[in-house]
Amino acid sequence: MEIKVAVFEDNKMLRESLQQLINNAESMSCTGAFPDANKLLHNMHLANPDVVMMDINMPGISGIEAVQMIKAKFPHVHILMQTVFDDNDKIFAAICAGASGYMLKKTFPQKMIEAIRETYLGGAPMTASVAVKVLQMFRLQIAEKTEFIDLSEREKEILALLVKGKSYKAVAAECFISIDTVSTHVRHIYEKLHVHSKSEAVAKAINQKLV
Amino acid sequence: MEIKVAVFEDNKMLRESLQQLINNAESMSCTGAFPDANKLLHNMHLANPDVVMMDINMPGISGIEAVQMIKAKFPHVHILMQTVFDDNDKIFAAICAGASGYMLKKTFPQKMIEAIRETYLGGAPMTASVAVKVLQMFRLQIAEKTEFIDLSEREKEILALLVKGKSYKAVAAECFISIDTVSTHVRHIYEKLHVHSKSEAVAKAINQKLV
């Protein structure tokens, strides 16, 4: 069965060469090539593609917004983003929007065709540099959670009570210490966690599993 | 310059065929092949590799632990994990430990050599199915953060800011509303969450994944 591919790309040259490339490829055809994402849903109905190649930078509706719209209406369609630069924020946004693959435009034609096939089969083809960035971001998300924080026993105890929503007064009562001592401990906790309020401390405590 | 590769793989057949494969490849040589991660650091010094191929499942020290140890002592070495199954948890753990690439063992030899080269150049080669899982996990992490419940849009927005440690004043500034309005919204939030302080609200918001 033929893989139907739609192309969204504002550069005329690139758009047409992609169209050529796809039509010349085995069991693959380009059922639509558009310079922007205007009349997006209408064009999607026209082309009825299995795979969409989407430029991430387009005038008007951005590639990322387009991905969101397509994914909302055609959730089964796989989308292959094309980027000129491997910009962290853009990649991140595209992932969240639901794109499957991320190829740099300078990728060799043959590789691009392979990527389309892989996308069609549910894969997630990525240019090496993009893959690295994705993993970096991924690792970063986790790394933040493992930041080493060395609270004393007493401080942990008090932090745990704060997480339970207790006030200084309640903590003082529970720990049999004065409210001023609680205040001092809390100040030390804030310093170690690099925060400046109870809610921040509570948020950090939970997120980093300090309690 | 030759790429020096070390192999950690408990299956004798596979280990030796990898060794062959690597030694037959252009500008690449296998400087060590070991059945387990015992004497890991010693063997690493012997082989002095640029790239390590590490089986994720090994008797004794697991592949993931080995990755951690290698990354701690030889941070410049790139590690290519080999997995039989594309198990979510394992992939996750390996990423956090610092592995660069994740290939299924059934990958074709030629692809495997390419993957080693890509790893050496700082890339992150992944079998399609692994790449998909990585993106899935990545997306999941984000998706959870945008899920809300019972609260009105505005309330969710404000709660999210409280979780970030903002004061009423800061929230007012960010939302372009007065501090009294913030106070009213907060009161409503407290009622809906059945709490009586900012920290309780924050704790609940995080634990129930309201933000």
Add this chain to the structure above:
DNA sequence: CGGTCAATCACCTAAACTGGTGATTTTTAA
């Protein structure tokens, strides 16, 4: 033995928060 650190307490001020009453406008749902 001297130094560091955790834990304790006190006093203080400005800022932030809690919770109450009351009111207007816009949006949404019955």
Add this chain to the structure above:
DNA sequence: TTAAAAATCACCAGTTTAGGTGATTGACCG
């Protein structure tokens, strides 16, 4: 269209917190 819900603002009183200074005690380490 009408009523409920959401969003907005205001005033107020009492409580809590944040952060600064300063000080004492006991434990542990070299």
